[in-house]
Amino acid sequence: MKFIGTKTLETERLLLRKIKKSDALKAFTNWCSSEKVSKYVVWNKHETVETTEKLFSFWEKEYEDLTTYRWIVEIKDNHEPIGTIDVVSKKFLPYSVCEIGYCYGEKFWGMGYATEALKAVIKFLFEECEAEVIFADHLSNNPASGKVMEKSGMKYEGRLRGRMIDKEGKRNDLLSYSIIKDEYFKN
Numbered sequence: 001m002k003f004i005g006t007k008t009l010e011t012e013r014l015l016l017r018k019i020k021k022s023d024a025l026k027a028f029t030n031w032c033s034s035e036k037v038s039k040y041v042v043w044n045k046h047e048t049v050e051t052t053e054k055l056f057s058f059w060e061k062e063y064e065d066l067t068t069y070r071w072i073v074e075i076k077d078n079h080e081p082i083g084t085i086d087v088v089s090k091k092f093l094p095y096s097v098c099e100i101g102y103c104y105g106e107k108f109w110g111m112g113y114a115t116e117a118l119k120a121v122i123k124f125l126f127e128e129c130e131a132e133v134i135f136a137d138h139l140s141n142n143p144a145s146g147k148v149m150e151k152s153g154m155k156y157e158g159r160l161r162g163r164m165i166d167k168e169g170k171r172n173d174l175l176s177y178s179i180i181k182d183e184y185f186k187n
């Protein structure tokens, strides 16, 4: 796999670009402070904008490491940031395997944005970074995310039993999806 860092990606309606500290207020308002958004992810909602600022400031510096693939997603027409998508773990990168995660503000759900962004990231990782496998997991009670993965060309691989404790404190299964290089280039 080639490590070329986070490049700006453009789709029909979206711009995927590097996150800046100055995006914190919009991100806090649109998704980081939301209980609904954080329900199905590993992080907890941010109580204050300072938490978002600290995180984004750290992430801004992390781009110096070219194994970092993390985008803020904005609507091209009005530059409104709506969420993030990233390679969430670097531990599989030595094997050319990328694990993807994403989250979007609830105002922007149901408009196909998550799918549009995931497709662009899959394209970039296979075509420009020479990734071999791209995968993502979602909690069993978050089927919308599985739909996004499927619509982006990923295949359901299986159920990782009891792999996560959800926000209700219950042990929960993860459903895992992936797409491999050969499959991607065949289509």
Ligand SMILES: CC(C)(COP(=O)(O)OP(=O)(O)OC[C@H]1O[C@@H](n2cnc3c(N)ncnc32)[C@H](O)[C@@H]1OP(=O)(O)O)[C@@H](O)C(=O)NCCC(=O)NCCS
Pocket (backbone or CB within 6 Å): 036, 037, 038, 040, 041, 083, 102, 103, 104, 105, 108, 109, 110, 111, 112, 113, 114, 115, 116, 137, 138, 139, 142, 143, 144, 145, 147, 148
């Ligand atoms: C999951 C999430 C990314 C979806 O984003 P989105 O922009 O609404 O996704 P899209 O519009 O591209 O597609 C969503 C699909 O899920 C479907 N869907 C929505 N709720 C659903 C449900 N309860 N069961 C099954 N499918 C559902 C939609 O109908 C749509 O499919 P369609 O286009 O065939 O109608 C978004 O809700 C989110 O950010 N949630 C909070 C964070 C999160 O869960 N991140 C993922 C962690 S694995």
